[in-house]
Amino acid sequence: MQKIEDRVKQGKVKWKELIPIQNSNLKGFYEKEKEALLNSIKKYGFIQSLNCWKDKGKIYTLDGVHRVDILKEIEKEFNIPEELPCNYIECKNRKEAAELVLVYSSSYARVEHDGLIEFCEFEGLDFNDLKMDICLPEFSWDDFSMEGQGEKSDEDIKEKELDENIETDHECPSCGYKW
Numbered sequence: 001m002q003k004i005e006d007r008v009k010q011g012k013v014k015w016k017e018l019i020p021i022q023n024s025n026l027k028g029f030y031e032k033e034k035e036a037l038l039n040s041i042k043k044y045g046f047i048q049s050l051n052c053w054k055d056k057g058k059i060y061t062l063d064g065v066h067r068v069d070i071l072k073e074i075e076k077e078f079n080i081p082e083e084l085p086c087n088y089i090e091c092k093n094r095k096e097a098a099e100l101v102l103v104y105s106s107s108y109a110r111v112e113h114d115g116l117i118e119f120c121e122f123e124g125l126d127f128n129d130l131k132m133d134i135c136l137p138e139f140s141w142d143d144f145s146m147e148g149q150g151e152k153s154d155e156d157i158k159e160k161e162l163d164e165n166i167e168t169d170h171e172c173p174s175c176g177y178k179w
Contacts, residue, residue, distance in 0.1 A: 007090040008090075009087070010085070010088070012086055018052065018060070020060070020065040027066075034066075037135065046067070046084055048064070049084075050084060050086045050087070051100075052064075052086050053089055053090075055091070060097060063104035
């Protein structure tokens with residue numbers, strides 16, 4: 001039987017000293033998503049550890065580069081701890097660290113419309129309160145409605161079909177996500 005390694009060591013990191021591995025244009029970080037992340041941090045605080053790799057005295061960001069960017073933007077308005085929670089991930093080399101950047105950027109599951117309605121109802125969540133705080137790239141908040149269990153008009157359905165027929169530049173070979 002093969003063994004699954006635990007390669008995570010928890011600790012703290014001086015977030016201002018982190019070096020991103022990913023290039024600046026790897027992921028689009030547009031105003032809508034940026035605003036949602038900013039709102040989330042303001043509302044909930046820092047709630048997710050950074051994932052980092054330590055190599056030759058330097059610490060690189062594997063996951064969390066956009067959270068760090070937001071913190072740098074708001075540090076004059078907010079009191080942010082010098083050190084934040086971090087998962088140090090053991091990597092063999094920079095190539096493996098770069099591979100993990102892509103792993104952390106991957107989406108292995110999608111939020112389903114009916115599942116989100118059920119979840120919100122069961123947990124007593126108001127999705128209108130969440131729209132500004134979260135970003136689900138595969139999910140259209142504009143099409144989402146709690147009323148009538150998300151039923152849409154014929155016009156909405158035709159518009160969505162037209163949007164789906166628009167060709168995209170890229171498609172994920174494993175999940176079919178288009179961008």
